[in-house]
Amino acid sequence: MNKDTLTIETPGRGFVDMTAEVARHVTRSGFADGLCHLFIQHTSASLLINENADPDVLHDLETFFSGLVQDGDPRFRHRAEGPDDMAAHIRAALTQTSLTVPVRAGRLALGTWQAVYLWEHRHRPHRRRVLVTLLDST
Secondary structure, three states: OEEEEEEEEEOOOEEEEOHHHHHHHHHHHOOOOEEEEEEEOOOOEEEEEEEOOOHHHHHHHHHHHHHHOOOOOOOOOOOOOOOOHHHHHHHHHHOEOEEEEEEEOOEEOOOOOEEEEEEEOOOOOEEEEEEEEEEEOO
């Protein structure tokens, strides 16, 4: 087993492609085959595997979620950190806080058009921690 923590700086709401950084951890581990587990230690951001070729996909995901969960919705009581606070928690609850990606031949076994993203749900920049746990199957 190999454990590490990634620190990802986000510019605010949107997607940060963290595929290359995760891939570096897999390469450094020396594991040929196994699993790469990622867990974000936050309640207002999430992890996502999705399209990496057409940026319209990420734009459309953000557009959909912005309509589904609106900042400042008057039904929300929790507003400790502003109008996007509760919306960010709901977005994180509807998405994923952990991902597991197979490792094959020393590389992340992602599909041709897949990338690993941190999805920041808050408007202001944040420093997010993602735990990386690599399990060797050999």
